[in-house]
Amino acid sequence: MQNQRNLILAVLLTILLIFGWDSAMRYMYPEANRPKPAATQAAPVAEPARADKPTREGGLANPADVALEARDLATALNPAGRVAIAAPGLSGSINLTGALVDDLVTPRHTATIEKNSGPARIFSPAGTPAQQFAQVGWTGANVAVPSAQTVWTAPAGARLTPKTPVRLTWANGQGQTFAITYAIDDDYLITISQAVTNAGPAPVRLQPIAQVNRTDKTASVSTWTLHSGPFGAFDGSVKFKPNYKDVAETGTVQNIGKPDWLGFTDIYWMSVLAPDGAAQGSDFRAPGNGIYLANLYYQPADVAPGQTLAHTTRLFAGAKESAVLDRYEEAGLSNFGHAIDWGWFFWFEKPIFWLLKSLFKTVGNFGVAIILLTLIVRGIMFPIAQRQFASMAQMRAIQPKMKALQERYKDDKQRLQEETMKLYKEEGVNPLAGCLPIFLQIPVFFALYKVLTLAVEMRHQPFALWIHDLSAPDPLHILNLFGLLPFNPPGFLAIGVLALLLGFTMWLQFKLNPAAPDPVQQQVFAIMPWMMMFVMAPFAAGLLIYWITSNILTIAQQKYLYARHPQLKAMVDKERVDVGAAAKRAK
Incomplete structure (x- = not known):
């Protein structure tokens, strides 16, 4: 009789494990068998009332959004008003309106498993269903600064390649000239140097800023073993938090510690900003409508007449290839190899991977x-x-x-x-x-x-x-x-x-x-x-x-x-x- 009870208990536990495991796997891999969309972007998470759940890999899950994205890109990516980007790891363009890096794809990875599906998309312009872009700028009092509607000037025939940086300029009519210089390497790193020269009669006080802006519609699913969402390295330690939900609930999450780099990660892609040594602070924000921001702030400074204020921010936007991240870490980006969420046993996992x-x-x-x-x-x-x-x-x-x-x-x-x-x-x-x-x-x-x-x-x-x-x-x-x-x-x-x-x-x-x-x-x-x-x-x-x-x-x-x-x-x-x-x- 005791054996029969034990057997019944064992069977019941087995059934519970099978069905419970299925529920857990549906939570961890909610769309594992869903066909991949026509384009794959670096990703956000879910809008409060959205019926489509995020996929494990990320990308637009709603067929209507996929179709709308294709139509919007055809309109938004008009070559007129853009500077082309052509590098082995990234290609796309910079929008002269706002000086936004908002069009990036990686030729190294296809959008879907189909070989003819085109390159995986990392960034998309503002207003598209898969919106994600990066920008740098300034804030200041009693001085005109460039905005998202500012049209910047680029040299004729400018084209951003690993051998040819591009410099954009804009003058505010008050004596200050703003400049943004972009340089790109063979992988996924864009170095953005922003400078303002004061030719006016009096000092001006300015604060350089940088930002990654993204929608949550393309976010990969976040699980207890694999984080997807805001993250960064602060005071030499990588933090795989907060979650999108945490940022949405509070509106703003202030990061504690000196920012080494910060941004958003998905299972395979990430977009992060790495400041030079003058960074003051950083935060994550949720202004609404499924949009999330990663903000980087530099120390405010007075720019005297005849002087120039300059800062450099590095933007990584691409695939989390382990060897590439390790090279960037060796070049000075603190803990960049740990941007992949290897977990506690990275010391064993990386040799197995090698x-x-x-x-x-x-x-x-x-x-x-x-x-x-x-x-x-x-x-x-x-x-x-x-x-x-x-x-x-x-x-x-x-x-x-x-x-x-x-x-x-x-x-x-x-x-x-x-x-x-x-x-x-x-x-x-x-x-x-x-x-x-x-x-x-x-x-x-x-x-x-x-x-x-x-x-x-x-x-x-x-x-x-x-x-x-x-x-x-x-x-x-x-x-x-x-x-x-x-x-x-x-x-x-x-x-x-x-x-x-x-x-x-x-x-x-x-x-x-x-x-x-x-x-x-x-x-x-x-x-x-x-x-x-x-x-x-x-x-x-x-x-x-x-x-x-x-x-x-x-x-x-x-x-x-x-x-x-x-x-x-x-x-x-x-x-x-x-x-x-x-x-x-x-x-």
Whole structure:
């Protein structure tokens, strides 16, 4: 009767886990199976009454917004009144009205998984559904300063490239001349130098400012493991906060500490401002209508007649490529490599990522690289597995003595524990040795999970056959006949071929293990492979490939070690027969 209650409880907990996990995955990956929009931008989060939830990657989720964005861009990006940008990492244009950097795409990454979908869009002009742009300016008292409607003057034929900076100018008619000079590198960094020269008869007091402005319609979803929203580095420490909701509720969030850089991040993209050494402070604001601002303020200063006030702000707008961010950090941008939310175990995740990229450079396929990574990891742990089997053999050998102790001290749990530990010591047995390989695999699994989830280098990387994106779940499901039927099953039923292979290989692995003597444990072990099949189905395909490969290697390893230790294989077979006979007698 007790066993029946335990079994019912185990089944109920399993069902709760499956359905609860599905709910959690829907929260973390709410639109994992939604077709990608025609353009992908750096992103914001959701308007209060918007029906369309943010996607994991970000970008416009509403088809009407996607269509409107295309029409608006065709109108807003008229070459007249713009300075073209052409660099290996970024292309687009600067709007002479307001001197806004509001048109940026990255040729290195496509908008969607389709190769002909065009470059991924990072910035869009004000007023478009995917609005996101950067600007610098000044505030001042009793002096005319440029505004968002100011039309700046550019040299004839100006074009911003890594070899040709562009200088825009505007005179206020009161003796002050304002200038903004843009320079761009081969990746995603635009250096903006702003200066004002006072040719008037009296000093003027001015405060330089810089800002990133964005809508929340294109925000990627923010989860407890991956932050999407406002963030920055202050006093040498990266802060993945606040959330969009926090800023919307308070209106303004003042940042504490000297700003090293700040802005907005999505899973794959970010746009941040990095000031020179004269920054006074910074904040995040929500003026309304789903718009969010990241503001940077410099110290106010008096500009005497004949003098010039100058400041430099660096704007990063692009993909969070780990190697690129590390190079910028080496060049002086504090903690820029940590703009990727690696988490606490970055010290382990980055080497795993480096090894994965190195393997990819060798074989040219990230899926194959994941398989090779698994081989390397399991190869390193093979000596530990041998010790695990030796420990298992020792544990089996002392089973008669263990049973004798259990019978002798069945009414004295404390004495039983003491005598058991004494037996382990006398026989030189470590009961935890069998758990070591599992514990060692956990950090590797977590590191690969983080890499597949947030590394833009993994975005849209194909493997083979139907797996076109290793960072996304298996797209073909058994219940819709692998895409032939026009519907997507709910998350907990979205079982693809990879999930099925995972469950089957885990079942084979469990079949090689000794049978559990307790009937409830037998039932749990029987359903666990299939439970894990449901749990893992919504994860990235690359992660399932890693686990399937690991299971296959474990099966091969167990067969090899059983061949090396036939006495252990004989013990396991005998235990299975004994457990089976006991189960029949219990019936």
